[in-house]
Structure formats: structure tokens, C-alpha cells
Amino acid sequence: MLSPSARFSALALLAIVAPAAIVAVIGYVSIRQWESSSELLYREQARDMATMAAEKVEMTLRRAEDGFLDRLQAVLRTEASPGRAVDALLAESPLVRRLYLVGRRGELVYPRAWRDGDAAVFGPLVTEREQAKLERSGRRVVIQEDQISLALLTQKNGEPVLAAFARDAETLRREILETALGTLESPTILAVLDRDGRTVYSRAPIGNAPSLLSVQFRDVLPDWRLAVYQTPGASPRQAVRRQAMFFTAALGVLVAVIVAGIVATWRLMRRETEMARLKSDFVANVSHDLKTPLSVIRMFGETLEMGRVTDEARRQEYYRVITREGERLTRLIDNVLDFSRIEGGRQTYETAPTPIEPLVRGTLEAFAYPLAQQGFKVEVSVAPDLPDVALDADAVGQALANLIDNAIKYSADERLLAVDVRVADERLVIAVTDRGLGIAPEEQARIFEKFYRVGRSDTQGRRGSGVGLALVRHIAEAHGGDVTVESAPGRGSRFALRLPLERS
Ligand code: ADP
Helix, strand or coil: CCCCCHHHHHHHHHHHHHHHHHHHHHHHHHHHHHHHHHHHHHHHHHHHHHHHHHHHHHHHHHHHHHHHHHHHHHHHHHCCCHHHCCCCCCCCCHHEEEEEEEEEECCCEEECCCCCHHHHHHHHHHHHHHHHHHHHCCCCEEECCEEECEEECCCCCEEEEEEEEECCHHHHHHHHHHHHHHHHCCCEEEECCCCCCCEEEECCCCCCCCCCEECCCCCCCCEEEEEECCCCCCCHHHHHHHHHHHHHHHHHHHHHHHHHHHHHHHHHHHHHHHHHHHHHHHHHHHHHHHHHHHHHHHHHHHHHHHCCCCCCHHHHHHHHHHHHHHHHHHHHHHHHHHHHHHHCCCCCCCCECCHHHHHHHHHHHHHHHHHHHCCEEEEEEEHHHHHHCEEEEEHHHHHHHHHHHHHHHHCCCEEEEEEEEEEECEEEEEEECCCCCCHHHHCCCCCCCCCCCCCHHHHHHCCCCHHHHHHHHHHHHCCCEEEEEEEECCEEEEEEEEEEEECC
């Protein structure tokens, strides 16, 4: 059968461990789901972002080029020989490089001649056939390989003219890509790659950031791609892991705190149960302790009262028994009263310089009868020339009496009581030695606790209240000293009351 406190702890642990385990399992499963769905969501968002960014780039580029073409068209409509005006327009359009205007029959309208190797590059694009194709399909196209833009315009004389130009790479990067992408809010790294996969522009250093996806630009930047890279440490998986770790740690701390609380409560309950048990034992023990001398006194008193004892010597003996038992009763009651005063914080001690030898011998005197009757060999050794010591004589006498009482009570076959009084290490040491039952080492620290008594089998049924040694220790400490014990089961014990000679 489990004790109430053990039952409480088992239940409490179960009440914590079971829900914690369920929370952990649910947490694990939902984190896995969370991980995969957030990964999916992250990719979708990245794709949306990439499409939007690509559209923005194309729109910016188209707007810039259309703006240039509109202005060029305006020039061509007004100027019969537009050379100078086109020069001026080009000077303020850094995006446009290598502009050629070619007439219907392939004649060069602007500039006067092909530059460098441009005839080879532009030549095949501006043939009559190509122009006719363009007339059918629309106003502008971008030729993939060299990113050359073609647009069909009209001259002042109403004749169509083909404008062909290339883009300036640096201006494209700085004015189009950076303007379009630089201001986009995105947790990822956006980059523009050319048809060979070279990075033309990237918003942040790519380093070895993992590539997420890429989308193709449409007609304005054919074959180029907008790529999305993952910012290091910002993947949803990592974010979820971090959250999961945080939650796990928080859950762990919570469980640890709760378990610590349960353990503390369990300890408290155990101590309280033990205290309650000790207290109820104490009441039973004290009652029994009081009853024994009382019944002896009553019995001897009644016998004397009835006048049945005629022998004077026996009568004297009966009187002595009554006196001794009365003294024992007083001692017991004093112990309990002093103990309750100590517990209530009301006990005070009055110290006065006290000669030690009379105090020791006087206290022993009270035990002369039981010692003689039980056949004790008494050895008293008091060092000569002991100084007077400032102490509360009643309290120290009571402490010594408790030690002597115990030595008698817990005696065994060899009945010896040795009281040794001397000065050692600046302290007065009053030692009481017996050859009695002795005390097991693990009990030696506890016997000075209030109500504590060694198990009945070890004390062979001897009765006591369990406050005697608690009182001795209190008295010793109140005098600035202490009480020690040396003992071995079956060999006997030596209790030493050590009091400072001078109170500091
Ligand atoms: P009690 O009223 O039980 O004697 P004490 O506080 O005086 O209470 O002692 C506490 C316990 O210490 C006792 O129950 C006993 O087991 C043990 N004890 C005390 N003195 C001795 C001794 N001289 N020899 C053996 N055991 C002792």
C-alpha cells in the first residue's frame, strides 16, 4: 500500500508526464506538417515574388525604351534630315547604344555609315524581308541573340524606317534592374541571369546561397532569367526548427519546473506526515512517562497510608522512592515545559559565574538512588581548579541530568556511568559516558532533533518523549557551545557538553 504522499507524487507525475507526452507527440506531428506546408508556402511566395519582379523589370525597361522611341519618332516626323537631332537625343539616352535607322530598301538613314563590325550584326536584321515581317507582326521586337531592339517608325516623308539599337549593359544594370528590383521587399535574394547563366545583377551577394527557383523573362529580355536565392539561415525549415527547438525547450523547462514543484511538495508532505507522526508519538510517550512515576507514587503512598508497613527501614525506603519518583516527575514536566517555551521562543537563560564541581555533583546526587539500586558503577572525575563559568546553572544542570538519565535508561549488561569534567580548547567539557546500547552511526545526527527517537527494537522498548537531547542541544547552543556524541552500537556512548569559558 502506497503512503498518501507517494500516491500524490505518483498521481501528480502521471498527470504531468502523460499530458506532456501527448503534447510532445502532437507537437512533433504538427511541426512536421508545419514544416512541409511552410516550405510549400515559401516556394509559392517566392514564385509570386519572382514573377512580379520580372514583370516590374520588363515594364521599366519597356517604358524606358518606348519613351526613347516616342521621342525618336517625334524627331523623325519633324526633321527631314534628322542627324543632329538624333545625336542630341542619343546623348541624353544612355540606355541606347549603336542606333541605326534603315530605310525601306536597306539604305542607311542614320548614321552615315556602319561602325566597326555592326554591318555584320545589324545587316541581316534590317533587310527588306525582315522589315516586311515586322510590319505584319507589330511595331517592336527584340532579337534574342544580341538583345537588339527593332522598331518600325515613320519618317517625315511618310516612308517607314527601321530603328535598330542595342542596350548599354551598365545603364541597363544601374537604371533598369536596380531601380526595378532594389526597392522590392523580399526575404530572398533576387538576381538577374543572362542567357549563359552569368549574374548580371543581384540585390545582395549570392555567395553559396541555395537557389530556390527562377522564372524566364518574356519578350523584352528574351532568354534572360530572374533567379531567387534563399537567404542563408532564412529557410522556412530552419525557421520552423528554431521555433520547434524554442517550444521544446520551453516545454522542457515547464515540465522541469512542475516536476521540481511536485518533488518539493512531496518532500514537504513527507516531512509533515513524519512530524505529525512524531508529535502523536510524543503525546503518547510523555503520557506514558508521566504515568509510570505517578503510579509508583500512588502505590507506595497508599501502602504507607494503610499503615501496613511496620518496619521503619522499609518505611524510609518507601519515602525515598516517593521522593525520587517525584523528582523524576518534576524533571519530566520541566523538560516538556522548557521545550514548549523554546518552541514558543519564550525560553530565556540567566547566566551567572557558577562553580562547576558543586553543580555536577549536585546533579549526580539526584540519581544516587537509581544508580545504587540498579548496581551502576559510577566514575566521576572533575579536574581540579576549574574556573567558575558564566552559565545558567539550572539549565546546564537540567542538560546534564538528561544525559545521565539517558545513560541509565539506555544501559545494558555492563552498568557504568562515567562523568568527566575538564577544560579543553578553552572550553568546559562535561562528558557522560555509558557502556549501554549505543547508537547506530546513521541515527547519531538525528537524535538531537525534537521528538526524534531511535526505533523501538534498537532501544529495546525503553520509553521516552524524544525531547531530552533537543533540549540539551538548545541549552548548549544558547550558551555558545555544542553537544557531541561518539557511540557504537553494543559498546556504549559518550555525550559531551562543551561550553565556552568566556562568552564572547
Ligand atoms: P528520549 O526521551 O527518547 O530518551 P532523547 O532526546 O533524550 O529522547 O534521546 C533521543 C534518542 O537518542 C533516544 O530515543 C535514544 O534512542 C537515543 N539515545 C539518547 N541517549 C542515549 C544513550 N546514552 N545511549 C543510547 N541511545 C541513546
